[in-house]
Amino acid sequence: MTAAQMLGTSLLLALFVLLAGCYGVLYCLARLRVSRLIGRAAGTAYVLQGLSATLLAFSPLDFWWKALLLASFVAYLPIPPLTWRLLENLHEPEEQHS
Amino acid sequence: MYAEDPAFWRAGAISSTLVMLIVLAFLTVDSIATIRPGGANVPEYTVINKEIRYEFDSESSRYRPVIGADQPLFGRVYSPEQAEKAMRLGKLVIQSRNCMNCHTFFGNGAYYAPDLTKAWLDPAWQQMWMPMTQAATREEAIATFLMYPEKFPTWSRQMPNLKITREEAEALVAYLKWMSAVETNGFPIHFGHIQTNK
Amino acid sequence: MFRSQQLALKYFAAAMTLFGIMIVAGLLASTNYVQDGFLMNKLDFSVTKMLHIDTMIIWLLMGFIGAVYWFVPIELERETVGIRLAEVMFWIFCAAVAVVAAVFIFVQYGPATEMSLWFINQGRKYVEAPRWAAIGITLVVLVFIYNVVGTAIKARRITGIMGVLMVDLIPLFGLYLIAFPSMTNMSEDQYWWWWLVHLWVEATWEILIGCIMALALMQLLGTSRRIVETWLYIEVALVLGTGILGLGHHYFWIGTPSYWLGIGGFFSALEPLPLLGMVVHAVYDAGAHRMKTTNKPAFFWVMAEAFGNFIGGGVFGFMMTLPQINLFTHGTQWTVSHGHFAFWGAYACGVLAVIYLALQKSRAAQQLDGAAWKWSFALLNIGILGMVGALLVSGIAQAFYERAMGGSTLQAFMEGQTNVWFVQGIVMRLVFGFVFAAGYVVLIYDLLTIGKKRTATEALQARVAGGPA
Numbered sequence: 001m002t003a004a005q006m007l008g009t010s011l012l013l014a015l016f017v018l019l020a021g022c023y024g025v026l027y028c029l030a031r032l033r034v035s036r037l038i039g040r041a042a043g044t045a046y047v048l049q050g051l052s053a054t055l056l057a058f059s060p061l062d063f064w065w066k067a068l069l070l071a072s073f074v075a076y077l078p079i080p081p082l083t084w085r086l087l088e089n090l091h092e093p094e095e096q097h098s
Numbered sequence: 099m100y101a102e103d104p105a106f107w108r109a110g111a112i113s114s115t116l117v118m119l120i121v122l123a124f125l126t127v128d129s130i131a132t133i134r135p136g137g138a139n140v141p142e143y144t145v146i147n148k149e150i151r152y153e154f155d156s157e158s159s160r161y162r163p164v165i166g167a168d169q170p171l172f173g174r175v176y177s178p179e180q181a182e183k184a185m186r187l188g189k190l191v192i193q194s195r196n197c198m199n200c201h202t203f204f205g206n207g208a209y210y211a212p213d214l215t216k217a218w219l220d221p222a223w224q225q226m227w228m229p230m231t232q233a234a235t236r237e238e239a240i241a242t243f244l245m246y247p248e249k250f251p252t253w254s255r256q257m258p259n260l261k262i263t264r265e266e267a268e269a270l271v272a273y274l275k276w277m278s279a280v281e282t283n284g285f286p287i288h289f290g291h292i293q294t295n296k
Numbered sequence: 297m298f299r300s301q302q303l304a305l306k307y308f309a310a311a312m313t314l315f316g317i318m319i320v321a322g323l324l325a326s327t328n329y330v331q332d333g334f335l336m337n338k339l340d341f342s343v344t345k346m347l348h349i350d351t352m353i354i355w356l357l358m359g360f361i362g363a364v365y366w367f368v369p370i371e372l373e374r375e376t377v378g379i380r381l382a383e384v385m386f387w388i389f390c391a392a393v394a395v396v397a398a399v400f401i402f403v404q405y406g407p408a409t410e411m412s413l414w415f416i417n418q419g420r421k422y423v424e425a426p427r428w429a430a431i432g433i434t435l436v437v438l439v440f441i442y443n444v445v446g447t448a449i450k451a452r453r454i455t456g457i458m459g460v461l462m463v464d465l466i467p468l469f470g471l472y473l474i475a476f477p478s479m480t481n482m483s484e485d486q487y488w489w490w491w492l493v494h495l496w497v498e499a500t501w502e503i504l505i506g507c508i509m510a511l512a513l514m515q516l517l518g519t520s521r522r523i524v525e526t527w528l529y530i531e532v533a534l535v536l537g538t539g540i541l542g543l544g545h546h547y548f549w550i551g552t553p554s555y556w557l558g559i560g561g562f563f564s565a566l567e568p569l570p571l572l573g574m575v576v577h578a579v580y581d582a583g584a585h586r587m588k589t590t591n592k593p594a595f596f597w598v599m600a601e602a603f604g605n606f607i608g609g610g611v612f613g614f615m616m617t618l619p620q621i622n623l624f625t626h627g628t629q630w631t632v633s634h635g636h637f638a639f640w641g642a643y644a645c646g647v648l649a650v651i652y653l654a655l656q657k658s659r660a661a662q663q664l665d666g667a668a669w670k671w672s673f674a675l676l677n678i679g680i681l682g683m684v685g686a687l688l689v690s691g692i693a694q695a696f697y698e699r700a701m702g703g704s705t706l707q708a709f710m711e712g713q714t715n716v717w718f719v720q721g722i723v724m725r726l727v728f729g730f731v732f733a734a735g736y737v738v739l740i741y742d743l744l745t746i747g748k749k750r751t752a753t754e755a756l757q758a759r760v761a762g763g764p765a
Contacts, residue, residue, distance in 0.1 A: 003700030006624050007692060014615035017568050021606055024572045028579035064558070065618055068565055075569060083576040089102050090523045091584065104456060104522060107529035114533045118540035125559070126487075133483040133551045140483050140551050182480070189480045190408035193419030199342035203482055204550040205627030207421055210328065210341045212709040213627055215549075222706040253710055254332035258340050266408050277482055283557060285549035286704035287623050 001060045009059040012052050016069065019049035020076045027080040042080075049073060139281040143181035146171050146272045150279045152219050152289050160284030161291075171275060172237055172268055181276075187266065188273025195260045203277070205285060211257065216289045218271075218278035226252060240274070241267040297658060298369040300376035300443075303383055305658060307362025308651045310390055312740060314355035317397070319733050321347035326729055329722045343404055346417075346424050347397065352639065353422055354393060359647030360504050361440055364461070366654050367511040368447055371455060377446035378439070385439045392432040396425050413478055420485075422493055423475040430475045437472065441465045456525035460532060461507040467500045483551035490546040497639075499539045505646045506531045509598070512650055515657075516594055517585055527577065534570035538563050548619050549626060557619040564617040568610035578602035591656050593669040593746070597649035600677060604641020612637050612684070624699040628712075629721070630691025637684040651743065661747030668742035672735050679732025683725050690721030 001009070026042035029035070053073045057066055100106040136142045149166035168175075176184060192198070198207035201214050212220075223236045230250050233239040243250050244267040247257035262270070325344040328334045335344075368376050376382065399416060406412030413419075414427045425433065445462055448454050454462075474492040479485040510524040544560025578599055589595045612634040616625040625631065656664045694712040702708025712718060 001620060001624075001700075003696050006621060006700050007696060010615050010621045010625065010692075013618065013621070014611050017611045017614045018607070020568070020572060021575060021611065024576050025579055028576055028583070032579070032583035061618065061620055065561065065565075065620070068562060072565060072569070076572065079569065079572050080576050083573045084580065086101055087577060087580045090526060102526065104526045104529055107526055107533060108456070111529045111532035111536070114537035115540070118537060122540055122543070125555075129487060129547070129552050129556075130484065132553045133481070133487060135481055139553065140481065186480050187408055189478065189482070189485075190410070190412075193478060194408045194412040194417065195405050196342045196346065196417055196419045196424070198419055198421050199346045199424070200340075202627045204486060206486060206546075206550070207627075208342070208345050209627060209629060209632060210345065212706050213704065216704075217706075220705045252706070253714075255713070256333065256336065258337050260405060261407075263407075269408075280483060280551045282549045282551055283554050283619075285623060285626065287699055289704045291703050 005060050009056065009061060012056050012059065016049060016052045016056065016073075019045050019052060023049060023076065024080045028084065031084060046077065049076065141165065141276065141279045142178070143185045143276055144176060144178055145279045146181055146184070146275045147175050148279075150218065150275065152216055152278070154288070154291070161288055162284070163279045163281060165279060171272055172235075172241075176272070181272070184269045184272040185276060187269035188271075191262065191266045191270045192273065195262065200257075204280075204282060211255075213286055214274060214277070215280075215282060215286060216278045218275045219290055221290055222252070237268075237271045237275075240271045244270060298375050299379045300365045300369045300382075301654070301658065303376075303379065303386060304362040304366035304654060306386055307358050307365060308654065310386075310393075311355040311358040311362060311647065312651070312743065314351045314358065314393070316736060316740070318348055318351040318355060319729075319736050321345075321351060323726070323729050323733060326722070326726045330726055339401065340404075343400060347400060349422055350400075350424055351397075356501075356639075356643045356647060358389075359643075359650070360501070360508065361436075362654075363508045363512075363647065363650040364440070364444060364504075366650070367508070368444060368458075370515075371458060371511060372447050372451040372453055374447065374451050376443050377450050378443050381439055382443050385436050388432060389436045392429050396429045399426070400424070410478075418475070418478070420475070420489060423489075425475070427476060430472075434469070434472060437465075437469045441469060455521070457507050457510050457528060460503060460528060464500055464503045464507065467495065468504065471495055471500065486550045487547070487552065490543060490550075494543045494546055495540070498542060499536055501643065502535045502539065503532055505643055506535070508650060509601070509646055512594070512598070512646075512653055513581075515653055516589060516591060516598065516649075517581060519581075531570065531574075534573070538566040538570065542567055545617050545622070548622055561618050564613065567617075568606070568614055571606045571610040574602050575606045590662060591652060591664045593664060593673065593742075594649045594652035594656070596669075596673055597645050597652065600673070601641060601645035601649065604637065604645055604680075606641070608634070608637030608639075608641035608684070612688075624695040625691065628691045628694040628698070629687050629718075630695055633684045633687035633691050636680065636687065640680045648739075652746075655743065655747055659747040664747050666742070666746055668738055669746060672739035672742055675731055675735030675738060677735075679728050679730075679735050682728025682731060686721045686724035686728060688721075690718045690725070693717035693721065 023042050023045040026038055026045055030039035030042050050073060053069055056069055059066075061069075132138045133140045145165060147168060147170060149169035151164045151166060152161055153164050154160070155162045192203070197203075197214070200208050200211040202209060203213075204215050205213055218236075218240075223239050227233070227239040227243055227250060228236065231239045231242040233242055241264070244262050245264065246259065248259050321344045324335065324339065325341055325348050328341040328344070365376065365382070403416050406416040416426055418424050418426060418430075423430070444458075444465060448458055448462065471492050474488050477488075479488070506528055510528045513519045513524055514521065541559055542563040544556045544562075545564040547556035547560055582599060616622055616630055616634065652664060652669075655661075693715045697715050697718075698704060698708045698712030702711055
C-alpha cells in the first residue's frame with residue numbers, strides 16, 4: 001500500500017461509518033417530525049454510504065475486509081428501524097398507562 | 099414478542115459473554131505459547147549473541163526479523179543464565195526510568211520519542227552516533243548515548259539524562275537487541291528501508 | 297440525604313479536582329511539542345504525560361465510584377452498608393493519590409530495582425502508580441464491592457441493574473491485579489497489560505457506565521425500569537459480544553500470532569454497530585421528551601455522551617482499526633486523536649451528567665439551568681473537537697511521512713515530527729487545549745453555584761409549603 005492509498009482508504013473508512021451515523025440520525029428525525037424530506041435525506045445518506053463502500057472496493061484492502069465492509073453496509077440498513085421499533089414497543093404500554 | 103422481554107436479552111448477554119470468554123481463553127493459551135521466549139514468534143534471550151536483520155519476506159509479503167551468524171554483544175557471548183539476567187535488568191531499567199512515557203514499545207506508550215521495537219536495527223547508530231561517540235561498535239555507541247544523552251544531541255528534542263549506569267546501559271542494549279528479533283507481523287513497516295513504489 | 301450520597305459528593309469533588317490537574321498536566325506535556333526543552337530536567341515530558349493519563353484514569357474511576365455511592369441508596373432504598381469504612385477509604389484514596397503525585401513530580405524515577413517499582417514508579421502506561429499505591433487502590437475497590445454487595449444482601453433485593461453492576465465489579469477488581477507483576481518478556485507483559493487496559497476500558501467500564509446511565513435515565517427522564525433494564529442487557533450483550541475479542545486489535549504487533557489480525561479486525565469492525573443503536577436511542581429519548589427536562593445540563597451531557605461515543609469511538613476507531621491501515625497509524629498522533637475523543641465521549645460526558653443530576657437533588661433545585669453550563673458545555677466540546685481534529689492532521693502527517701514514505705526509523709520519525717502539517721496540527725492542539733481549559737474553569741464555577749439560587753416561583757412554593765424562602 002502506498003502512502004496515498006493508505007490515506008485515501010482510511011478517510012473512506014471514516015466516511016463509511018460517519019455516513020452510517022448520518023443515516024441513523026436522519027432516520028430518527030424523519031420519524032420524529034414525520035417528514036418525507038428528512039426521510040429522503042436519510043436515504044441519501046445511506047446511498048452515499050454505499051458509494052463509499054463501492055469506492056473502498058477499489059482500495060488495496062484485502063478481499064475479506066472488503067467482504068466484511070459489504071456485510072456491515074447491509075447490516076447498518078435495518079439497525080435504525082429495528083431499534084426504533086423496539087423502543088416504541090417498549091415504551092407503548094407505559095404511555096397507555098399515563 | 100421476545101425482544102421486549104428483559105429476560106430474553108439477559109440470556110443473550112450472559113451467553114454471548116460466556117462464549118467470547120471461552121474463545122478468549124483458548125486463544126490466550128495458544129498465544130502465550132507462541133510468545134514465550136523460544137516460542138514461534140519470540141526468540142530465546144540468547145539471540146543477543148547473533149546478528150539480527152529485518153528483511154522483506156515475499157512469501158508472507160511483510161518485513162520479518164532474520165537471525166544470522168554469531169555476533170557477540172559487548173565482545174562477549176552470553177550464557178542462557180547471563181542473558182536472562184541481562185534481560186531482567188534491562189526490563190527493570192525500562193520500567194524504572196519510565197521509558198514508556200516518551201517512547202513506544204511495539205507501538206505502545208507515549209509518542210513523544212521514537213518507537214524502540216526495532217531500535218537496535220536503526221541505521222542512525224552507525225551513521226550518527228558511532229562517529230559522535232567515537233565508539234567502535236554499535237552497542238558501545240548506544241550504551242554511551244544512554245548514559246550521557248545530553249552530550250550527543252541529534253536534534254532539538256532531547257532525551258534527559260536518567261542516570262543510567264554502565265551495567266544498566268549494557269542490559270538495556272541487550273534488551274533492545276532481543277526485542278528487535280521478535281516477529282511483529284511486519285511492524286514497524288519497512289523499518290530502515292525508505293519506501294519506493296512497491 | 298443518605299450518608300452514602302454525601303460521600304458521593306465528596307468523590308465528585310475529588311474527581312473534578314483531578315480533572316483540573318489532568319488538564320494542567322496535559323497543557324504542560326503538549327507545550328513540549330511546541331517548544332523544545334520546555335521544563336527540561338525539571339518536569340520532563342514523561343512526568344507530565346504520566347500525570348495527565350493517570351489523573352484521567354483516577355478521576356473517571358472516582359466519578360464512577362461516586363455515582364454508584366449516589367445511586368445505591370436510591371435503588372435499594374436504604375443506607376449503604378459499611379458507609380463509615382467507605383468514608384475512611386475515601387480519605388485514604390485521596391491521600392494516596394496526593395503522595396503518588398508528589399513522588400512522580402519530585403522523585404520521578406529510581407534505579408533499576410524492584411524497590412523502585414514498589415515505591416516510585418512502575419513505568420507501565422496507565423498503571424504507573426507504585427505497587428504500594430496499587431495495593432491501596434485494590435483495597436478501595438474491595439471496600440467498594442463490600443458496600444455494594446453488602447447493601448444488596450441487607451436490602452434483600454437485587455434489581456436487574458444491581459445484578460449487572462455486582463457481576464461487573466468482579467473484573468473491575470480482578471483485572472486490576474495485572475497492575476502488579478513485572479514480566480521480563482515485553483510481549484507477554486503487553487499481552488496481559490492489554491487485558492487490564494482494554495478489558496477495563498472497553499468492557500468493564502462500558503458496563504459500569506451503562507449501569508450508571510441506566511440509573512441516571514430513570515431519574516433524569518423518568519424512564520421505566522423495564523425499559524432501562526432491557527436496554528442495559530442489550531448493551532451488555534453487544535458491548536461484550538464485540539468488545540471481548542475486540543481485544544484482538546491490540547494484538548496485531550506485539551509478537552502475538554497473526555490470526556489476531558483477522559480476529560481483531562473483524563470484531564472491531566463490528567464495534568460501531570451497537571454505538572449506532574445508542575445514537576438512535578438518544579435521538580428517540582430527546583424526541584419523546586421533546587427536550588423537556590428539569591435538568592438541562594445533565595440531559596445535554598447524556599446526549600453528548602451518545603454522539604461523542606459514536607464519533608470518537610466508532611468513526612475515529614474504525615478509520616484506523618483494520619490491520620492494513622493500523623500498520624501505518626499505530627503509535628502515532630492518530631491514535632492520540634482517537635484516544636482523546638473516545639475517552640471524552642464514552643466516559644467523561646457521562647460522569648459530568650451524573651454530577652449535575654446529583655447536584656440537582658442535593659441542592660433541592662426544581663430546575664437546573666442557566667447560562668454558565670451552556671458556556672462550559674460549548675467550550676469543553678469545541679475544545680475537544682479542536683484538539684482531536686488538530687491531532688488527526690498531525691497523525692495523518694506522521695503516518696504518511698514517518699511510516700509510509702520514510703522507514704519508521706529515528707530519521708523518519710524526525711522528518712515526520714518536523715513536517716509542517718504535523719507542526720501546525722500540534723500547535724492547534726495546544727490552542728484548543730486552552731479553550732478546553734477555559735471550559736473547565738466555567739464548569740467548576742457552574743458546579744459550585746448552579747441551583748443554589750432559587751427562582752421566585754420556587755421560593756413561593758417553598759413558603760407555601762412552610763419551608764424557608
